[in-house]
Amino acid sequence: MILERSMHPQFLSNTYLVAAREGGEAFFVDAGGPMEPLFEAVERHRLTPTHVLLTHHHHDHVCEVPAILERWPDVQVLIHPTERDLVDTATGTMEAGTTVRAGGLDVQTLHTPGHTSGMLSLLVDGNVFTGDTLFKNSVGGVRAPDSTSYADLKHSVMDVLLALPPETILRPGHTDPSTVAEELEHNAFARVWRGVDPEGDEPCTALGERATLVLLGDDYDGGHKAWVRWPDGRDDIVPGSKVQRGA
Structure with a gap:
């Protein structure tokens, strides 16, 4: 699998480019930019982007969708139905608990609300893109626009994401990757929720x-x-x- 990442220098938000193989189709996860390194990767790997899969609607994850559509006008921009009207450039929706075929891969959509109502995590080939639900050593907040509740966030982290196999690689919406095993052991929030720490x-x-x-x-x-x-x-x-x- 081809996986490239670009991180915005101010937002620290990640945009990912994913494909099964050289010369095939590809998809983006979020679109916060900078996009140029990923556009170069598209050319280098001879890829054809077909989808942008959005974890949620916040500006630092969607602001570069127009740049993608300018290059590839037929790309499908998909988001959870509850957030569809919050992103002008979205072209369709993806329901939680379904599988999207993109980039030659099966992408499973996991509903992980808390930070926003329609937050989706995307599970593909042993990697899960967690949006702003779970980060390396941290978790998402529940005070951003369209957030739901602490209870939702805790459920999304503990019962959905950290219930995945321990070797699953976590690809968060901001900064560095981790694994399920690492977060169960070292994430301070998870340790208290597990009853390890008081x-x-x-x-x-x-x-x-x-x-x-x-x-x-x-x-x-x-x-x-x-x-x-x-x-x-x-x-x-x-x-x-x-x-x-x-x-």
Whole structure:
């Protein structure tokens, strides 16, 4: 399998080019750019792109779709039905739990909501493209536009993605790859959810409100992501920069 990655220098978002073989069809996963390295890879491998498969609708994952369509106007741009109207350049939808044939490969669509309602992870040939649900040593937040809930995110991470075979390679929407085995062992959120490490109980202020800091974990950009619990017992995952410890 051919797999090439390009990462945006500011967004740190990944765009992937995937194909079964040289000289065949190919597809992109997301389209945050920069696209030129992937366009060069298309030429180098003599590929014909036929699809753009979008994990979700956020700008840093879709902003370069027009550049792809300018080169290949017949490319199908697919996204989960609940987010179809949020991306002007989408041409169709892909339902969760189905298989899309693209790039000479079977791509299984896994519904992994939390960060957005229609978030899809894409499983193909031992690799899973996780969008903004699961990162190396971190997880997605549930405060972005169209996010759903902490419960959804936890289910998507633990019961869908980390339930895959341990050797499965995780290809996240931002920064570096990992594996299921590595995240089960080292991801701080997964370790607490598995019961390996205890929850914290430090008082804090989060988003200007009193809360309990359950976990201050890493984020993909070198900062932090915080799991907090509100006084009414609800759990939330918020940017670490929005948390004041000991407050």
